[in-house]
Amino acid sequence: MREAYRVELDELAAELAGMCSMVATAMELATRSLLDADLGLAEQVIGDDAKVDDARAACEEHAYALLALQAPVATDLRTVLAAIHAAESLERMGDLALHVAKAARRRHPQPVLPDQVASDFREMGRVAVSLAREAEQVILSQDVEQAHSLEQADDEMDDLHRHLFTVIMDKDWPHGVASAVDVTLLGRFYERFADHAVSVAKRVVFVVTGRMPGAGHDEAV
């Protein structure tokens, strides 16, 4: 493969890693806006979402240019297509952080979350942000082992998500239906964010090994 082409692929990977960092920060701030009813942080996440969309468009254009000008085959072709898929997942992760921030804004100055589930969301936020940061590392390192460790972290998210449902569904849930609906949707946003982070990592594994790891599990709890 020509050196110039390798350089362009590395640039594309750097762009994707940058997107991971953006959505990790977005989810971090969105979670804080949710837990602290912080309208300023929520507005910041909402305002910054366009940057994620722009970064996705730039990645996609870069990938298109590579395909059109270099006509890669075999692994190189799959790498570029994996990048296109990863950019799509990362844009979606940005949307999900945006939804969390919008929920915080919608209820402001009321908190969205009853105290009873605040610690669950603090944990889900921590896992979500850490998954996005790990996906960033996987893109840069192409380390298959590290990619597998994301799946374990995603299991942790699934456990948190399931636990959340047992709390909401408990007949003694004292916070009413509207609150349960908010918590249900928010829980789903974190769980989907994690699924997409795993999907990004799996695409990297596919590029490195030529084999796609097991299908994603999006359990609709």
Add this chain to the structure above:
Amino acid sequence: MREAYRVELDELAAELAGMCSMVATAMELATRSLLDADLGLAEQVIGDDAKVDDARAACEEHAYALLALQAPVATDLRTVLAAIHAAESLERMGDLALHVAKAARRRHPQPVLPDQVASDFREMGRVAVSLAREAEQVILSQDVEQAHSLEQADDEMDDLHRHLFTVIMDKDWPHGVASAVDVTLLGRFYERFADHAVSVAKRVVFVVTGRMPGAGHDEAV
């Protein structure tokens, strides 16, 4: 463009149209299983989901082969990439129909839905199925006008979805929290299904016109 290549593109479009038809049927049966607490239909949808996944993998392999062997540029390149994106959206639509069927199975023989919202879901099911069938037509016809009409139908879905929330959030909702949680998630599945159908149609518009219609609106109600 070579004739053989045109034939292959047409085959790829036919595969995508076939996927539209599969997910339309899946959502139709899933909605009936939900409304009628019909375990047999739910099991059928659950069992058939693997076929959607296989069809997506076949589409993607077909698209990869086209890229590797023909190295298309310009509009032809964008057509193949749009097909890859569309196949991803269609697989996701299949997953969402699967989630509806799983909800019906989980609560069987109890109905999932209180009578109060059954007609909302009947309507959302009708709109969802019709969107998938319209997307099928758009793929085959590449008719930009028809693609725009999908966005109107999606507005109808958004209205139904918003109405559903006013019903659940009403302080006189008599069906309890667990039921509200089920209805919340199910409503989201229909709304996302519709969003993906619109996204498929938009990709077709992009291929035909070279311009992507306005960004999708996934409002996290």
